[in-house]
Amino acid sequence: MIVTLRKEATEEEVEKLFAFIRDAGYEPRLVKGESKSIVELIGSGDLTPDDLLKFACTEKVHQIQKPYKRISLEGDRKPITINVKGRIIGGEKLIVFIGPCAVESYEQTDGIAKLISEYPVNDQIGGYILRGGAFKPRTSPYAFEGLGEEGLKILREVGDKYGFPIVTEVMSANDVPLVEKYTDIHQVGTRNFQNFKLLDALGEVKKPVLLKRGMSGTIQEFLLAAERIVARGNPNVILCLRGIRTFNDAYRNDVDVADVVRLKQLTTLPVVFDPSHSTGNRDAVIPVSMGAVAMGIDGLLVDLHTNPEEALxxxxxxxxxxxxxxxxxxxxIIKKAQLEAKKYYITAEEARQQS
Amino acid sequence: MIVTLRKEATEEEVEKLFAFIRDAGYEPRLVKGESKSIVELIGSGDLTPDDLLKFACTEKVHQIQKPYKRISLEGDRKPITINVKGRIIGGEKLIVFIGPCAVESYEQTDGIAKLISEYPVNDQIGGYILRGGAFKPRTSPYAFEGLGEEGLKILREVGDKYGFPIVTEVMSANDVPLVEKYTDIHQVGTRNFQNFKLLDALGEVKKPVLLKRGMSGTIQEFLLAAERIVARGNPNVILCLRGIRTFNDAYRNDVDVADVVRLKQLTTLPVVFDPSHSTGNRDAVIPVSMGAVAMGIDGLLVDLHTNPEEALxxxxxxxxxxxxxxxxxxxxIIKKAQLEAKKYYITAEEARQQS
Amino acid sequence: MIVTLRKEATEEEVEKLFAFIRDAGYEPRLVKGESKSIVELIGSGDLTPDDLLKFACTEKVHQIQKPYKRISLEGDRKPITINVKGRIIGGEKLIVFIGPCAVESYEQTDGIAKLISEYPVNDQIGGYILRGGAFKPRTSPYAFEGLGEEGLKILREVGDKYGFPIVTEVMSANDVPLVEKYTDIHQVGTRNFQNFKLLDALGEVKKPVLLKRGMSGTIQEFLLAAERIVARGNPNVILCLRGIRTFNDAYRNDVDVADVVRLKQLTTLPVVFDPSHSTGNRDAVIPVSMGAVAMGIDGLLVDLHTNPEEALxxxxxxxxxxxxxxxxxxxxIIKKAQLEAKKYYITAEEARQQS
Amino acid sequence: MIVTLRKEATEEEVEKLFAFIRDAGYEPRLVKGESKSIVELIGSGDLTPDDLLKFACTEKVHQIQKPYKRISLEGDRKPITINVKGRIIGGEKLIVFIGPCAVESYEQTDGIAKLISEYPVNDQIGGYILRGGAFKPRTSPYAFEGLGEEGLKILREVGDKYGFPIVTEVMSANDVPLVEKYTDIHQVGTRNFQNFKLLDALGEVKKPVLLKRGMSGTIQEFLLAAERIVARGNPNVILCLRGIRTFNDAYRNDVDVADVVRLKQLTTLPVVFDPSHSTGNRDAVIPVSMGAVAMGIDGLLVDLHTNPEEALxxxxxxxxxxxxxxxxxxxxIIKKAQLEAKKYYITAEEARQQS
Known part of the structure; x- marks a missing residue:
C-alpha cells in the first residue's frame, strides 16, 4: 500500500504512523514529492486501508496488491476446476445448472428432470446439475417461501433417479448441516453474499459453494466474499453473476454478464451466469446465454418449468x-464456435512483443 | 393492481387469467381501450405482480396500493413512537445513538460513555442510547470481527453504570436469543437487510429492531423488510438510513439522508440516520447531521471514540x-430551529385549497 | 395512460382533470375501486405523465403505450436497415466500424486503414466503416482535443483511398454543416445524447446518425433521443451501446451489451456496440465483442492503432x-454460429402455443 | 501521480516510460517493492492517467494531486464570492434563485415576480434572483420547448421592473451571444454539463455561469467541467447540485444534497442546490431545502408558480x-441557526491537536 500524507502533517504524526506500520510487520519508506510526500509499505501483512486512514497525517491510501490473496491469479496461480460427481466446472466444457426456481412438488420436479434427461452431453456440454429451491428468500413477507426439508428430499430423490447432482440454496448458517445432508452444491443467494456467518459456516463444509454476486457488490467485494469461504477452509467456490442493481431498467436487473471476462483476468475460480434472474424475461434467456457462452462462461443457471403459468x-x-x-x-452451437475462436486470442502483452 | 393485456391475447388466455384472479379472492374488471385493454383487480388479497406477470396474456402489471400494508400511512394510520426505557423514538425530540463502532474493551467503552454522560438532555435532545458492536461484519476475512458475548457484557455493564439503554448488532437468527439477553434494541446491518431468516426471528422477540437500509435497497424493499418484522409480530421497527451504493464517489457511500422526507410521507415508523457510515469521513459528520435534523430525522447514529487513531x-x-x-x-441548535420552522409547513393540498 | 386518483380527491377536482383530458383529445373513463379510483384515457394524443401529475387529484400516472411512436416495434412495424455506400447496417451481416479513436495525422490514419483493407468481407462480415475523431470531447480541459477540420479532411481522403465510408463525431449543432460535408455518418457522443439542439439539427440532414447511449440514459430516454431525430425528419438512426455509469467497477464503464436483446424487442432501429469505450481495456475487447455478436448485435465500433503506446x-x-x-x-466464427443458432429461437408465446 | 508497474515489465519497457515522463516535464523516481515496483512522478505538468496507462509496463495509475488546479482548495486558496448586481453568492447569506420553470407569458412571469417582491431581505437571506427558462430541454420530442428570445425579453423586462437580476438556461455555444445580451447569469443544464463546446464558449463571456451537475457526473467530473470554464477565462462559476441518476427511487432523482459538504472541502466555488428538480415533488421542497441550508449551501434554486396546475x-x-x-x-429560521451552530464546528485535525 501507499499512503499519501497531508501537507500539514507534523513529524510527530508521521512517526506515530511509522511505528504503527512497523508493528504490523511492514517497513515504511518515505518518498518526498514537491507538493506532497508519500509512504510506501514494504513487505506483506494484514493491514487494510482503513487501518491507515484513521491516522491524522494520512490523506489517502492506494492499494497496490489484491486483498484476495488465495483466489487471485497474481503470481503463478492457475485457474482451478471443481469436480461434482463427474461434472467438471471450470474446464473446457459448459455445465448447465437447470431446473425449477422452487421445488413445488415431486411431480413438478420429476417432470422437469425428465425433460433434462433427454438433453445431450457432448464435447461442448459437459453435463447437467439439477437446481431447485427449498428455502426461497422473498421480498414480500406474504409470498410462498418454499417447502423446506420436504423440498430438499424431493430434489435429492429426483436427482438420484435421473443421475443428476443437485444444487440448492442455503439461507443461514444454522441450516448448513441440514442442507449439507442432501445437496451436492450449496447455493448462496444474492441477498446473503455478505452474510458473513453463513460464509464462515460454508468455509467449514466439504461440498462446493455456488456464490451469487450481491446486487450492489463490487468486483472486489465479490472476490473477498469468496476469499472468506476459501480462507476458512473450503477451496471449492463457484462465482455466479446474476445481475446488479443500478438505474438501468432494460431488464429486472442490470445484466452484468460481461464481467465474466474481468473475473477471468483476476481469479482462479470458475464463473457461471444466471440469465433467468438477471433478465427476469424468458424471451431474453436464450440470446443473453449465447452471449455469456461466447464470452467464456463456465456454466449457466437456468429456470425451466413444464408450465411456467403455474409456477409458484x-x-x-x-x-x-x-x-x-x-x-x-x-x-x-455457440460453445463450439467459442472453443474454435479462442485459439486466435492474443493479449496486448503478446501483441506488443510481436510488433 | 391493473394488468395491461397484450394485443395478441386470445379470449381463452384472458379467461384463464380471470379464473386465477377470482380464485385469489379478487374480482377482475375488463376495460377495453382503443389500442390495448386493461384489467383492474377489485378487492384485496395477497397477489403480487409476479403472480400475474407469468400469464401469457399479461404485458405489464401496475401496482395501485402499497404492498406494505401494516406500516403504510395510507388510510387513517398515524406515526408511531417507540419507548426504550424512557427514550421516545419518533416523538418531538431527537434521540442520539452514540458510542464506538466496536466494543474493544471495558476501559474504551467506559471512557466513551463517560463523555456521553456529560451531554445535555433538554427540549431538543430526548436522550442517549449507547451503541457498540460485539459482532462486526467485515468485508475482509482478515479483519477484526468483534469480542462476541464478552463485548455484549461490557456494553450492558457500561450502559447500566451510566443509565443508558444499549443497541448492538445481531448478525444471524441463531444469535438472536443471546443478543436479546443483553441488548435493549437489536440492530440489523446493511448487509443483512434482506436476511429473511434473521428478520423473521426478530419478528418474534420483544425488543425493538433498528433496521439499516441495504446498500442497494429501494424504498419499497426497505419498507417490505420492515413490514416482514411487523407482520411476524414485532411492531417496533426503527428505519435507519446509512448511505447507498451508486456511482457517486463524493463519500464512501452515496448519502441518502434526504430520503427521510420520503419515508415520512409513506410510513408510520420512526426514521434515524447514520452520518458516520454514510460518509466515512469525520469532518462531514457534523454538517451532514445538521442537515438530517433540519429535514426532520428522529435520531442519529454516531461513532465516537476517545482516540480514533487507535480504533480497531x-x-x-x-x-x-x-x-x-x-x-x-x-x-x-438546528433541532430548535426545525421545531420552530415546522409550524410554517404547508402541503400542496392545503396550499391549493387556500388559493 | 391510467391515472390513480388520491383518496381525498373532490368531485370538483376530478371534473377539472376530466376537462383537461377532453381538451387534449382523449376520453376519460372513471373506474371506481374499493380503496381507490382510476381514470383511463381513451384515444391518442401528445399528453405526457407530467401533464397529468400536476393536478391536485392525481396520485400516480401509469403509461400504457410507448412514448416513442415512430421507432417502436408496436403495431406492424418491422426492423429497418440503413445502407451506407453498400454496407447494410441492420441486415444479416455484421458491419465493423473501426479505426483510431482520434485522427492524429495522415500517416497514422493511413497506416491503420491499410491494416483494415486486408480484413475479409464475407457471409458474416458485410464490410468496414472507417472511424476516427476530429473533434474529441475530453473531460480534462488540458487534454488533446482533436485536429478539427484538418482531421475531417484526412479521414475523408484515407477513406476514399481504400474505399471505406467514414464515421466521425459531431459535437454541436453549429458544426453539423461542416461535418456533413465530409462524413458518411454523424456520430453523437455519450455526453451529447440529450443535447437537444444537436439532435434537432441532425434531424434535418440527409446522412445517417450513430447515436451513443448517455452514461445515465435509461432505455426509454435512449429511444426518445432517437425518436427526436426521426421525428425531425431523419429516419436513419443507429443506436450504439457503449457502457453506462453505475457503481460497477469491473471495467471503466458498466458494460451494457446485453441491452441489445432488449432494444431488439422494442425498436425498429439497428443496434451496434462499442467494446473499446465500454471496457477501456484492450484485453477485454475480443471476448466481449464475441458476446455482443452472439447476442445479435448489428455492428461493432472498435479502436485500432498501429502503436497504441503512442496514441494521443x-x-x-x-x-x-x-x-x-x-x-x-x-x-x-461467432457470427457464423449465431446465424445458425438463431434458427432454433422460439419466443415464450410460440412455445406456449405449442405446449 | 504514481504508476504501479506490472511484474513482467522489462527494463526496456520501463525506460520507454521514463523517457516519456521526462519529455512531459516530470522526473520519474523508481521505488522497488518486494512484489511490485512503483514509479513516482516528481514535478508538475499536464499528464493525465490515460497518458501513462497506455504503456505496456503500466499496471495502474494513482492520482495524488487534484486535476482541477484552478478551483481546488489545495494550497492557500480561499473560497470566492460572486457579486451579481449586489447579490453576493458564496458569502454569509443565502441567495434564492426563484421563479417559474419556464417563462410562459408576461402575465405569468410578472405575477410570480410580484410574489417574490414581497419576500424579506435580511441577515439570513441576501436577495433573490429571478429564474425562468426560455429554452427548455425536454426528453420527449413532443413537449413544449420554451418561448425562445421572446421568453428572454419577458424575463429581462420583469426582472428590471422588480429590481431582480435574472438567470436563464443557455443550451448551445451558438446561443451564448444571444443569451448574454439579456441574462445576468448563464445556466447550464444537467444534460449539457459535458457539452464542451458550450463550456468553452462560456469561458469567454463576462457573466457568471451556474453549472448544474450531470446526472451521472462524479465529483471530479463536475469539478473538471467547472475548471474548463475557469481555464478558458471566466472565473465566476456557481456549482449547482440537482440530483443524480441511480437506482434510488425515493424521488425522481437521487437527492445529492449532502455533497455540498464534500464540495466545500474541495473547491473555492460557491455551491447551490435545486430541491425542485432533485425531488420532483413539491411537498418535499421545503424540508429538503431546510436540510440543504443546515449543511451550508450558498443558495437555492426553486420553482414557484401562481398556479402549478396550469404550468406548461x-x-x-x-x-x-x-x-x-x-x-x-x-x-x-434554519439559516439563522446554521450561522450560530457553525461557530462550534471543529475539524478532526483541530480536535486531535487539542486532545
Missing part, C-alpha cells in the same frame, strides 16, 4: 419446455 | 471527543 | 495490429 | 404561492 415463484422468467430445447441447441 | 474498526469516521461536543451543540 | 487519446483501449486480426477471426 | 413544464414540482411563503420562513 418467478414464473415470468422460466423457460417453456420447447424453449428449453432451443436453449440447449443454441448454447451448444 | 472504522477509525476514519469516528468523532474525536471535542468534535462530539460540537456535534451535540450543533444538532441542538 | 484512449491508448489503453486500442487494439494492437495483431489483436485486430484476432478480433476479426473471432467475431467471424 | 414541470408542474408537479412547483410550489404554490402559500408554500412559497412557508419556504422563505423556513429557510430563514
Amino acid at each position: 415463484v418467478d414464473g415470468p422468467q422460466a423457460l417453456w419446455p420447447t424453449q428449453g430445447k432451443a436453449f440447449i441447441e443454441s448454447i451448444n | 474498526v472504522d477509525g476514519p469516521q469516528a468523532l474525536w471527543p471535542t468534535q462530539g461536543k460540537a456535534f451535540i451543540e450543533s444538532i441542538n | 487519446v484512449d491508448g489503453p483501449q486500442a487494439l494492437w495490429p495483431t489483436q485486430g486480426k484476432a478480433f476479426i477471426e473471432s467475431i467471424n | 413544464v414541470d408542474g408537479p414540482q412547483a410550489l404554490w404561492p402559500t408554500q412559497g411563503k412557508a419556504f422563505i420562513e423556513s429557510i430563514n
Whole structure:
C-alpha cells in the first residue's frame, strides 16, 4: 500500500504512523514529492486501508496488491476446476445448472428432470446439475417461501433417479448441516453474499459453494466474499453473476454478464451466469446465454418449468419446455464456435512483443 | 393492481387469467381501450405482480396500493413512537445513538460513555442510547470481527453504570436469543437487510429492531423488510438510513439522508440516520447531521471514540471527543430551529385549497 | 395512460382533470375501486405523465403505450436497415466500424486503414466503416482535443483511398454543416445524447446518425433521443451501446451489451456496440465483442492503432495490429454460429402455443 | 501521480516510460517493492492517467494531486464570492434563485415576480434572483420547448421592473451571444454539463455561469467541467447540485444534497442546490431545502408558480404561492441557526491537536 500524507502533517504524526506500520510487520519508506510526500509499505501483512486512514497525517491510501490473496491469479496461480460427481466446472466444457426456481412438488420436479434427461452431453456440454429451491428468500413477507426439508428430499430423490447432482440454496448458517445432508452444491443467494456467518459456516463444509454476486457488490467485494469461504477452509467456490442493481431498467436487473471476462483476468475460480434472474424475461434467456457462452462462461443457471403459468415463484422468467430445447441447441452451437475462436486470442502483452 | 393485456391475447388466455384472479379472492374488471385493454383487480388479497406477470396474456402489471400494508400511512394510520426505557423514538425530540463502532474493551467503552454522560438532555435532545458492536461484519476475512458475548457484557455493564439503554448488532437468527439477553434494541446491518431468516426471528422477540437500509435497497424493499418484522409480530421497527451504493464517489457511500422526507410521507415508523457510515469521513459528520435534523430525522447514529487513531474498526469516521461536543451543540441548535420552522409547513393540498 | 386518483380527491377536482383530458383529445373513463379510483384515457394524443401529475387529484400516472411512436416495434412495424455506400447496417451481416479513436495525422490514419483493407468481407462480415475523431470531447480541459477540420479532411481522403465510408463525431449543432460535408455518418457522443439542439439539427440532414447511449440514459430516454431525430425528419438512426455509469467497477464503464436483446424487442432501429469505450481495456475487447455478436448485435465500433503506446487519446483501449486480426477471426466464427443458432429461437408465446 | 508497474515489465519497457515522463516535464523516481515496483512522478505538468496507462509496463495509475488546479482548495486558496448586481453568492447569506420553470407569458412571469417582491431581505437571506427558462430541454420530442428570445425579453423586462437580476438556461455555444445580451447569469443544464463546446464558449463571456451537475457526473467530473470554464477565462462559476441518476427511487432523482459538504472541502466555488428538480415533488421542497441550508449551501434554486396546475413544464414540482411563503420562513429560521451552530464546528485535525 501507499499512503499519501497531508501537507500539514507534523513529524510527530508521521512517526506515530511509522511505528504503527512497523508493528504490523511492514517497513515504511518515505518518498518526498514537491507538493506532497508519500509512504510506501514494504513487505506483506494484514493491514487494510482503513487501518491507515484513521491516522491524522494520512490523506489517502492506494492499494497496490489484491486483498484476495488465495483466489487471485497474481503470481503463478492457475485457474482451478471443481469436480461434482463427474461434472467438471471450470474446464473446457459448459455445465448447465437447470431446473425449477422452487421445488413445488415431486411431480413438478420429476417432470422437469425428465425433460433434462433427454438433453445431450457432448464435447461442448459437459453435463447437467439439477437446481431447485427449498428455502426461497422473498421480498414480500406474504409470498410462498418454499417447502423446506420436504423440498430438499424431493430434489435429492429426483436427482438420484435421473443421475443428476443437485444444487440448492442455503439461507443461514444454522441450516448448513441440514442442507449439507442432501445437496451436492450449496447455493448462496444474492441477498446473503455478505452474510458473513453463513460464509464462515460454508468455509467449514466439504461440498462446493455456488456464490451469487450481491446486487450492489463490487468486483472486489465479490472476490473477498469468496476469499472468506476459501480462507476458512473450503477451496471449492463457484462465482455466479446474476445481475446488479443500478438505474438501468432494460431488464429486472442490470445484466452484468460481461464481467465474466474481468473475473477471468483476476481469479482462479470458475464463473457461471444466471440469465433467468438477471433478465427476469424468458424471451431474453436464450440470446443473453449465447452471449455469456461466447464470452467464456463456465456454466449457466437456468429456470425451466413444464408450465411456467403455474409456477409458484418467478414464473415470468422460466423457460417453456420447447424453449428449453432451443436453449440447449443454441448454447451448444455457440460453445463450439467459442472453443474454435479462442485459439486466435492474443493479449496486448503478446501483441506488443510481436510488433 | 391493473394488468395491461397484450394485443395478441386470445379470449381463452384472458379467461384463464380471470379464473386465477377470482380464485385469489379478487374480482377482475375488463376495460377495453382503443389500442390495448386493461384489467383492474377489485378487492384485496395477497397477489403480487409476479403472480400475474407469468400469464401469457399479461404485458405489464401496475401496482395501485402499497404492498406494505401494516406500516403504510395510507388510510387513517398515524406515526408511531417507540419507548426504550424512557427514550421516545419518533416523538418531538431527537434521540442520539452514540458510542464506538466496536466494543474493544471495558476501559474504551467506559471512557466513551463517560463523555456521553456529560451531554445535555433538554427540549431538543430526548436522550442517549449507547451503541457498540460485539459482532462486526467485515468485508475482509482478515479483519477484526468483534469480542462476541464478552463485548455484549461490557456494553450492558457500561450502559447500566451510566443509565443508558444499549443497541448492538445481531448478525444471524441463531444469535438472536443471546443478543436479546443483553441488548435493549437489536440492530440489523446493511448487509443483512434482506436476511429473511434473521428478520423473521426478530419478528418474534420483544425488543425493538433498528433496521439499516441495504446498500442497494429501494424504498419499497426497505419498507417490505420492515413490514416482514411487523407482520411476524414485532411492531417496533426503527428505519435507519446509512448511505447507498451508486456511482457517486463524493463519500464512501452515496448519502441518502434526504430520503427521510420520503419515508415520512409513506410510513408510520420512526426514521434515524447514520452520518458516520454514510460518509466515512469525520469532518462531514457534523454538517451532514445538521442537515438530517433540519429535514426532520428522529435520531442519529454516531461513532465516537476517545482516540480514533487507535480504533480497531472504522477509525476514519469516528468523532474525536471535542468534535462530539460540537456535534451535540450543533444538532441542538438546528433541532430548535426545525421545531420552530415546522409550524410554517404547508402541503400542496392545503396550499391549493387556500388559493 | 391510467391515472390513480388520491383518496381525498373532490368531485370538483376530478371534473377539472376530466376537462383537461377532453381538451387534449382523449376520453376519460372513471373506474371506481374499493380503496381507490382510476381514470383511463381513451384515444391518442401528445399528453405526457407530467401533464397529468400536476393536478391536485392525481396520485400516480401509469403509461400504457410507448412514448416513442415512430421507432417502436408496436403495431406492424418491422426492423429497418440503413445502407451506407453498400454496407447494410441492420441486415444479416455484421458491419465493423473501426479505426483510431482520434485522427492524429495522415500517416497514422493511413497506416491503420491499410491494416483494415486486408480484413475479409464475407457471409458474416458485410464490410468496414472507417472511424476516427476530429473533434474529441475530453473531460480534462488540458487534454488533446482533436485536429478539427484538418482531421475531417484526412479521414475523408484515407477513406476514399481504400474505399471505406467514414464515421466521425459531431459535437454541436453549429458544426453539423461542416461535418456533413465530409462524413458518411454523424456520430453523437455519450455526453451529447440529450443535447437537444444537436439532435434537432441532425434531424434535418440527409446522412445517417450513430447515436451513443448517455452514461445515465435509461432505455426509454435512449429511444426518445432517437425518436427526436426521426421525428425531425431523419429516419436513419443507429443506436450504439457503449457502457453506462453505475457503481460497477469491473471495467471503466458498466458494460451494457446485453441491452441489445432488449432494444431488439422494442425498436425498429439497428443496434451496434462499442467494446473499446465500454471496457477501456484492450484485453477485454475480443471476448466481449464475441458476446455482443452472439447476442445479435448489428455492428461493432472498435479502436485500432498501429502503436497504441503512442496514441494521443484512449491508448489503453486500442487494439494492437495483431489483436485486430484476432478480433476479426473471432467475431467471424461467432457470427457464423449465431446465424445458425438463431434458427432454433422460439419466443415464450410460440412455445406456449405449442405446449 | 504514481504508476504501479506490472511484474513482467522489462527494463526496456520501463525506460520507454521514463523517457516519456521526462519529455512531459516530470522526473520519474523508481521505488522497488518486494512484489511490485512503483514509479513516482516528481514535478508538475499536464499528464493525465490515460497518458501513462497506455504503456505496456503500466499496471495502474494513482492520482495524488487534484486535476482541477484552478478551483481546488489545495494550497492557500480561499473560497470566492460572486457579486451579481449586489447579490453576493458564496458569502454569509443565502441567495434564492426563484421563479417559474419556464417563462410562459408576461402575465405569468410578472405575477410570480410580484410574489417574490414581497419576500424579506435580511441577515439570513441576501436577495433573490429571478429564474425562468426560455429554452427548455425536454426528453420527449413532443413537449413544449420554451418561448425562445421572446421568453428572454419577458424575463429581462420583469426582472428590471422588480429590481431582480435574472438567470436563464443557455443550451448551445451558438446561443451564448444571444443569451448574454439579456441574462445576468448563464445556466447550464444537467444534460449539457459535458457539452464542451458550450463550456468553452462560456469561458469567454463576462457573466457568471451556474453549472448544474450531470446526472451521472462524479465529483471530479463536475469539478473538471467547472475548471474548463475557469481555464478558458471566466472565473465566476456557481456549482449547482440537482440530483443524480441511480437506482434510488425515493424521488425522481437521487437527492445529492449532502455533497455540498464534500464540495466545500474541495473547491473555492460557491455551491447551490435545486430541491425542485432533485425531488420532483413539491411537498418535499421545503424540508429538503431546510436540510440543504443546515449543511451550508450558498443558495437555492426553486420553482414557484401562481398556479402549478396550469404550468406548461414541470408542474408537479412547483410550489404554490402559500408554500412559497412557508419556504422563505423556513429557510430563514434554519439559516439563522446554521450561522450560530457553525461557530462550534471543529475539524478532526483541530480536535486531535487539542486532545
